[in-house]
Each structure stands twice: as structure tokens, then as C-alpha cells.
Amino acid sequence: MAIIAGSVLAISGLAVGAGFAGQAAAATQARVSATSELADSTGLHREQLSAYSAVAKAHVDNTASTTLNEANQVIAASQNKVDASSLAAVASSLASYEVLPLDEITSLTAQTKAETAAVSAATAEADRAAAEAxxxxxxxxxxxxxxxxxxLAAGNTPAGARATAQAMASSQYGWGSDQFSCLNQLWQKESEWKFDAVNSNGGATGIPQALPGNKMATAGSDWATNATTQIAWGLGYIKASSYGTPCAAWSHSQANNWY
Structure with missing residues (x-):
């Protein structure tokens, strides 16, 4: 009976072993079949498949690297112009492309390209608007x-200077038409109301014939080119002098040929 039982166990063991061997053979055959199908679909020999995978990985990584560089350039160009936070976020994820699965790299690369295009367009629009502004x-x-x-040109003409002087004499000193009549005659005699008049004998300058001309700088740094500045100085000079009014200055000029 023991011999029979041992025989049964031995036979059972052989059967189980044969079962495992059969399963292993089936798995091996499945792998062989899958490899064959892949080889047939790619047109590559079995020994070329590992090289093909490496090439595919290198191509995807290269595309990701190029896309990432372009994204970083656009982010830099967009500073203080548009919101590039979405692009920065997806680019940050893509920066780990060397350790990511191929499908994830491909997806992130596509997202980064789309965000890059959007931010680039927005930045270009911002630049255009800034240039227009x-x-x-x-x-x-x-x-x-x-x-x-x-x-200035209109005010520098004799007619323009007269109009300016009349307005300033009235608004700033309260001198009416009678005083302006005297002022008109005084400065007509002195300079013919020409802002660039210069007396060749003594060097007196401008409409009021200031001597030296740079005295008028107290009324403005543009005294040599602006009739209004010269008039402001001339009216102030008459008011502050012993004349006090244009008619008094005109009377002195008629008597002494200067004022």
C-alpha cells in the first residue's frame, strides 16, 4: 500500500510539474507572439526593437527640450506685460521630461506648445499696444x-508783442490805454518792438533795450528769444524805477533820448 501511495504521489508531482512547465511555455510563446506582432507592425527585426524604443525616447525628449526652451524664452519676454503663470506651471512639469513616461511627456509637450503660442500672441499684442501708446x-x-x-513765433512779431504788452500792462499793473499809448511810443523808438533788436552803439538788447541784455534773465532764461519774457522784464523795470509809469518813462526819453 505504501508503495502504491508513493507511486500516486510521484505521478501527481509529475503532473503538477508538467502543468507549470506548460504554463511557462505558454507565457514564453505569448511573449514571442507579441514580439513578432510588434516586429511585423514596425517593420523592424526583433533585435532592432530595443534600439527603436531608445530612438523614440530620444526623439520625444529632444522635442520636449526644444519646446521647454521656447517656453522659457516666451516667459522671459512676457515679464511685466501679460500673465504667463499657466505657461510657467506646465513648463515646470515638462522640465522633468527625462524621468517621465513617453505618453506623459508627449501630453505635456503639446500643452506647453499651446500655452507658449497663447502667451507669445498676448505679449506681441501688449508690445503693439505699448508701441502705439x-x-x-x-x-x-x-x-x-x-x-x-x-x-512763440506769433508773440515774437511786433504786433504780437504789442498785444502781449497791452494785456500784461492792464492785468498786472492796472495801466489803461493812455499808459499803453506812451509805452507803445517808447518801445517803438527803442526797438520797433523787435525782440532781437540790438543797439550797435551800446549793446542794449530786446524790445525794452535792456543794458546789458542778460539783465532780463531775472524774468526768464529765454529772455533772448521770447518777447513775452522781455516785456515782463521791461514793465517791471518801468514800475520799479523812478518813472513808475510808461508815460513818465516816455517823457524822460523824449527829454533825454534814453530812459
């Missing part, structure tokens, strides 16, 4: 300067 400010400044130059 600078151009508009420059145009406005140029227009203001042109208007100032036009006003």
Missing part, C-alpha cells in the same frame, strides 16, 4: 511743441 505720446508732445513754437 509711445507713438501717441510722442505725437502729442510734438503737437504741443509745435503749438508752443507757433505761439
Amino acid at each position: 509711445v507713438a501717441a505720446a510722442a505725437a502729442q508732445a510734438a503737437a504741443a511743441e509745435a503749438a508752443r513754437a507757433q505761439t
Whole structure:
């Protein structure tokens, strides 16, 4: 009976062993079949499949690296212009591409490219708007300067200077038309109301014929080119002098040929 039992156990063991061997053979055959199918689908020989995987990984990594570099450049260019936080976040994830699975690298690369394009477009629009604003400010400044130059040119004519002097004499000193009549005759005699008049004999300068001309700098640094500045100085000079009024200054000029 013991011999029979031992025989049964031996036979059972052989059967189990044969079962395991069969399963291993089936798994091996499955792997062989899968490898064959992959080889057939790629057109590569079995020994080339590992090299193919390495090439695919290198290609995906290279694309990720290029995409990441472009993203970082766009992020730098967008500083203080547009919000690039979404791009920065996905680029940060892609920065780990060397240790990520291929499908995840591919997905992150696509997201990074899309965000890069969006931020790049927004930055370009911001740059365009900024350039337009600078151009508009420059145009406005140029227009203001042109208007100032036009006003200055008009005020520097004898007629313009007379109008300015009459207005300033009235508003600042309370001198009416009678006093302006005297002032008109006085400065007509002195300079013909020309802001650039210079007396060749003594060097007296400008509409009021200040001597020396740079005395008028107390009224403004543009005294040599601005009739209004010269008028402001001349009216102040008459008021502060012993004359006190244009008519008194005119009377002195008629009597002494100077004032």
C-alpha cells in the first residue's frame, strides 16, 4: 500500500510539474507572439526593437527640450506685460521630461506648445499696444511743441508783442490805454518792438533795450528769444524805477533820448 501511495504521489508531482512547465511555455510563446506582432507592425527585426524604443525616447525628449526652451524664452519676454503663470506651471512639469513616461511627456509637450503660442500672441499684442501708446505720446508732445513754437513765433512779431504788452500792462499793473499809448511810443523808438533788436552803439538788447541784455534773465532764461519774457522784464523795470509809469518813462526819453 505504501508503495502504491508513493507511486500516486510521484505521478501527481509529475503532473503538477508538467502543468507549470506548460504554463511557462505558454507565457514564453505569448511573449514571442507579441514580439513578432510588434516586429511585423514596425517593420523592424526583433533585435532592432530595443534600439527603436531608445530612438523614440530620444526623439520625444529632444522635442520636449526644444519646446521647454521656447517656453522659457516666451516667459522671459512676457515679464511685466501679460500673465504667463499657466505657461510657467506646465513648463515646470515638462522640465522633468527625462524621468517621465513617453505618453506623459508627449501630453505635456503639446500643452506647453499651446500655452507658449497663447502667451507669445498676448505679449506681441501688449508690445503693439505699448508701441502705439509711445507713438501717441510722442505725437502729442510734438503737437504741443509745435503749438508752443507757433505761439512763440506769433508773440515774437511786433504786433504780437504789442498785444502781449497791452494785456500784461492792464492785468498786472492796472495801466489803461493812455499808459499803453506812451509805452507803445517808447518801445517803438527803442526797438520797433523787435525782440532781437540790438543797439550797435551800446549793446542794449530786446524790445525794452535792456543794458546789458542778460539783465532780463531775472524774468526768464529765454529772455533772448521770447518777447513775452522781455516785456515782463521791461514793465517791471518801468514800475520799479523812478518813472513808475510808461508815460513818465516816455517823457524822460523824449527829454533825454534814453530812459
